[in-house]
Amino acid sequence: MDHSFRSDAPLYPQIAAWLKRAIVDGAFPAGERLPSIRELALRLSVTPNTLQRALQLLESEGLIYTERTNGKFVTGDGARLAKLREELLRGQVRTLADDLRRCGYTKEEVIVCLAAEWEK
Amino acid sequence: MSGCGMGEMTMAVSARGLAASYGKRDALRGVSLDAPSGSITALCGANGSGKTTLCKVLAGLIQPRRGEARILGRTDTWAAKADVCYHSARPFFEPGQSVLGLARETARLRARYDLPLCQALLERFAIPGDERLGALSKGRLALAMFCVSLAQDARVYLLDEPFGGIDLKTRDQMREALLARVDEGRAFLVCTHELGEMEGLFDRLVVLREGKTICEGWADDLREEHGCSLADLLRGFL
Numbered sequence: 143m144d145h146s147f148r149s150d151a152p153l154y155p156q157i158a159a160w161l162k163r164a165i166v167d168g169a170f171p172a173g174e175r176l177p178s179i180r181e182l183a184l185r186l187s188v189t190p191n192t193l194q195r196a197l198q199l200l201e202s203e204g205l206i207y208t209e210r211t212n213g214k215f216v217t218g219d220g221a222r223l224a225k226l227r228e229e230l231l232r233g234q235v236r237t238l239a240d241d242l243r244r245c246g247y248t249k250e251e252v253i254v255c256l257a258a259e260w261e262k
Numbered sequence: 263m264s265g266c267g268m269g270e271m272t273m274a275v276s277a278r279g280l281a282a283s284y285g286k287r288d289a290l291r292g293v294s295l296d297a298p299s300g301s302i303t304a305l306c307g308a309n310g311s312g313k314t315t316l317c318k319v320l321a322g323l324i325q326p327r328r329g330e331a332r333i334l335g336r337t338d339t340w341a342a343k344a345d346v347c348y349h350s351a352r353p354f355f356e357p358g359q360s361v362l363g364l365a366r367e368t369a370r371l372r373a374r375y376d377l378p379l380c381q382a383l384l385e386r387f388a389i390p391g392d393e394r395l396g397a398l399s400k401g402r403l404a405l406a407m408f409c410v411s412l413a414q415d416a417r418v419y420l421l422d423e424p425f426g427g428i429d430l431k432t433r434d435q436m437r438e439a440l441l442a443r444v445d446e447g448r449a450f451l452v453c454t455h456e457l458g459e460m461e462g463l464f465d466r467l468v469v470l471r472e473g474k475t476i477c478e479g480w481a482d483d484l485r486e487e488h489g490c491s492l493a494d495l496l497r498g499f500l
Binding site for chain 2: 147149150152153180183184186190191192195
């Protein structure tokens with residue numbers, strides 16, 4: 143999994159976004175244990191404190207939970223995961239749509255192009 | 263700070279209004295800072311801003327003229343030295359001594375030392391243990407000293423310019439080694455000019471100017487507040 147974070151904005155929300163994406167793409171499957179904070183921090187080259195703060199954000203959003211001695215797990219709640227999937231899609235499409243609209247493309251042009259790319 | 267308050271954290275290093283001088287020259291004129299256990303703090307500032315003097319005061323090597331320094335809650339910073347690793351930017355060394363010889367000697371002098379870790383680090387950085395210190399290039403000597411220091415089993419690490427004169431790729435490996443050494447019981451204070459390439463390594467930033475603290479805070483809070491990277495923030499202060 144590739145990652146690079148912008149340093150002109152707080153890191154922990156970017157790490158949280160990276161973790162969410164990893165949950166959606168199946169790298170961290172539903173109901174399974176996450177790697178330890180230490181391991182994730184090393185993998186992402188950030189401090190354990192920053193990683194911890196990102197995990198707290200995910201926990202507050204109900205995407206992960208802590209088992210006292212076993213570590214942190216991805217939620218098994220299908221409805222919550224479906225919502226996350228939806229949020230990720232909307233977020234990505236919004237960014238794309240905003241950018242292309244600014245460049246003057248029409249909705250029809252974009253949809254035709256997207257459909258063609260999808261088939262490749 | 264919402265997610266990362268200081269209340270529940272153990273303060274490994276704290277300083278209030280520190281002043282120190284060399285003869286008539288004031289090197290510190292009011293330094294305050296906090297470095298909680300489990301965190302890495304970048305100590306930045308222009309050359310001559312007081313970073314090294316601050317490290318020496320915290321290591322108990324220089325007596326402050328005013329103010330208070332606490333290491334793990336103790337004001338006698340010299341007495342706390344068993345828990346402190348002081349990594350000098352200009353270390354004294356015996357040119358004829360081998361790298362591993364230095365590590366063994368450090369291990370003898372320290373209450374707690376992780377010799378296997380030192381050997382593993384030297385191996386990772388491809389520094390032969392039997393290499394004489396005097397035969398190493400400037401960069402590799404700094405790297406060898408870094409390995410010897412990091413293997414100290416301390417609770418407070420005062421690292422003065424550990425990345426100076428080190429190439430980019432090696433610096434990345436040093437960052438990994440440092441991150442792997444962080445745990446809840448250890449605090450790191452790192453003097454550095456290489457903030458730009460090391461943004462993710464630091465939890466906190468302290469900036470000194472002319473012997474005073476002019477900025478201190480959690481890295482992500484500062485990025486949020488100022489809308490820029492720590493490196494750009496620092497540039498504005500210098």
